[in-house]
Amino acid sequence: MTGASAQSLVDDRPGDGIFRVRRAAFVEPALFERELERIFQRCWNYICHDSQVRERGQYVRGSIGRYPVFAIRGLDGEIRCFHDSCPHRGSMLTRGRSGVQPTITCRYHGWAFNADGRCIRVRGRDAGYSREALERLGTDLKPVARVASYRGFVFASLDPDVEDLETFLGGARPFVDLMADQSEEGMEVLKGESTYVMRANWKLQTENSTDGYHVATVHRNFAHTVRQREALAGEADDARARTEASRILDLESISSGGYDMGNGHMINWSDRGSPESAPLNEARGAIAARFGEGKARWMIDRGRTVTIFPNFFLNDVASTCIRLWRPVAVDLTEIDTWCLAPIGESAAARRARIRKYEDFFLPSSIAVPDDVRAMEVAHAGSLAAGGEAWNDLALGYATMVEGADDAARELGAAPLHSNPGRESETPFYAFWREWRRRMDGP
Amino acid sequence: MSGFDAALTAEAADLLYREAWHLDSRDWAAWLALYSEDAIFWAPAIAGEEGFSGDPDNDVSLIYLDRAGLEARIFRIEGRDSFASAPLPHTAHVVGNVRAAETKGAEIEVSATWLVNSFRRTDPPILRAGRYAYTLRRTAAGLAIARKTVYVLDDRIVGPIDIFNI
Known part of the structure; x- marks a missing residue:
């Protein structure tokens, strides 16, 4: 299997209605090395939200x-991205995972840089280095x-020839906008971060992020647990504080769907059974006035998961979450999660958003574990x-339709294919086609 | 903590040890009975390099639960329907460095450190450590936990975190 091409691992025969992925795609170490080179080193990679810098x-x-x-x-206000490596002898320069360092000093030999990346000090420069040597080493x-x-x-991307970010995000942009447009004042990442470890291949997280089929099985316990808590707490609470569980337990009573947005991006959505439980509901009037009723409905x-190729998602279902999963080894993934919130929301909405985020998105929650x-x-x-063996991604093939459905048209979004129903595997085709294209490409 | 009271510390330590014992013995009802009706169980999240999240209404915490939330966690554990927590790992809490002092409002502030080892056949063993800060209240039935703050020191979390393994 070591020399297997991605072609032989993804059996995609649209004419025959067959789409299968060989499980070696998740577990084969040589493929992992190839993914780092072919996918991560050439793709756009999510780094941070601008409210964090x-x-x-x-x-x-x-x-x-x-x-x-x-x-x-930078000192000029521009966000830049640098290799975390001193030009001198390669030491990592950041002292922590985040912070403020207007002057970045390498702890090893004392070279210093300003926040624009310009070297401002080479210790012992005049005595020890010739001008030619300094020019040569950069x-x-x-x-x-x-x-x-x-x-x-x-x-950020390591590939100078990568397509524009907007082109890469392509059809997923209207769904990213649904997160970005929640407040006229902008969005902010809340304080309180979490990194957790998964002993599994990173692509299982990519699939799971858009997999609606596991929700009723894996997360029925989440739904039952929050219902139990709400029954114990009584009816006095603010509607916003309640967690909307009908999307998990009563799927037949709500609309839902999944989209292939092209370039490997996937959407999974479900109606909320009780929209008044959404913390954003207080802004409905303002949002409808700015963007129209269709976008307000969305x-x-x-609720939506927006999975951006290859390892990033925005989830606005129980609460609002940014998640990034980093490939460490073929069978080890580190996952970062942050709560993204509208600036200026009410204290009650903020509190409800945070409680619901903690309920679902953390390694200490009752869903993510x-x-x-x-x-x-x-x-x-x-x-x-x-x-x-093969994962035969046949679920929902019969209900898949080319192009947009009514819900997508309401947003002005243009899926390559749609599926009316969250419990379909057809959105995965988006990811695996892009994965194969990049793995086998030039 | 401002002062230190040896007799009070012995009394508080006994409560902390009993709590840890109930968790390790999976005696959830006895564990919950140690908490007051208005109790808060709070585990702040890591924030930055050296700090923890603060105000639970503005920052994200790992866990922020009232008594109903704690009862629901027990419901989840006892239901044995959580993929992550069935079978439950075996845990051993070690609580140490307990210090207690009375505060103005007749409440008792307690600080302590903790280690929890968790074992489950299918997983590598997990060792976690941190600090506790308790607010205890004297009731007719003895000391009750009005507030428990758990500082979890791991900033790269391996395995699930729940009320029984921190």
Whole structure:
């Protein structure tokens, strides 16, 4: 299997109605190395939200595949991204995962750089280095080839020839906008971060992020647990504080769907059974006035997961979440999660948003640990027979339609294909076609 | 903590040890009975390099639960329907460095450190550590936990975190 092409791992025969993925795609170490090179080193990679680098000199550490990088707001206000590596002898420069360092000093030999990346000090420069040597070695920080921001979400790419970020995000942009447009004052990442570990391949998280089929099985316990809590707490609470569980337990009574947005991006959505439980509901009037009723319906009445190729998602279902999953090894993934909130929302909405975020999105919640377990077990089981067996992604094939459905048209979004129903696997085709294209491409 | 009271510390330590014992013994009802009706169980999240999240209404916490929330966690554990927590790991809490002092409002502030080892056949063992800050209240039935703050020191979390393994 070591030399397997992605072609032989993805059996995509639209004419025959067949789409299968060999489980080796998740467990084969040689493929993992190829993914770092073919996907992560060439793709746009999410680094941070601009609210995390508000001040000049404020930085956030990130990674592109295994490469350490950091984003920093420069003295001129521009967000840049640099390799987290001293030009002198390669030491990592950031002291922590985030912070403010208007002057970045390498702790090893004392070279210093300003937040724009310019070298401002080489210790012992005049005595020890010839002018020619300094010119040859290049003393400024090495920028990551491309940095771009879309609606506050900052991405970077190691490939100088990568397509524009807007082109890459393509059809997923209207769904990113649904997160970015929730407040006229902008969005902010809340204080309180979490990084957790999954002993499974990163692509299981990509699939699971858009997989609506597991919700009723893995998360029925979440729904039952919050219902139990709400019954114990009585009816006195603010409607916003209640968690809307009908989307999990009563799928037949709500509308839902899944889209292939092109370039490997996937959407999964479900109507909220009780939109008044959405913290954003207080802004309905203002949002409808700014964007129209259709977009207000998408922002408030529908929960959505927006999975951006290859390892990033925005989830606005129980609460608002940014999640990034980093490939560490073929069977090890580190996952970062942040709560993204509208600036200026009421104290009651903020409190409800945070409580619901804690309920679902953390390794200490009553949902994410069950997801992590599901993915770890999927990875372990995929090792059976050397990963030779197929995942046949046939679920929902018969109901898939070309192009948009009514809900997508309401947003002005243009899926390549739609599926009326969350419990379909057809949105995965978006990811796997892009994965194969990049893995086998030139 | 401002002062230190040896007799009070012994009394508070006994409560903390009993709580840890109930969790390790999976005696959830006895564990919950140690908490007052208005109790808050709070585990702040990591924020930045050296700090923790603050105001639970503005920052994200790992866990912020009232008594109904704690009861619901027990419901989840006992239901054995959570993929992550069935089978439950075996845990051993070690609570140490307990210090207690009375405060003005007749409440008792307690600080302590903790270690929890968790074992489950299918997983590598997990060792976690942190600090506790308790507010205890004297009731007719003895000391009750009015507030428990759990500082979890891991900033790269392995395995699920729940009320029984921190």
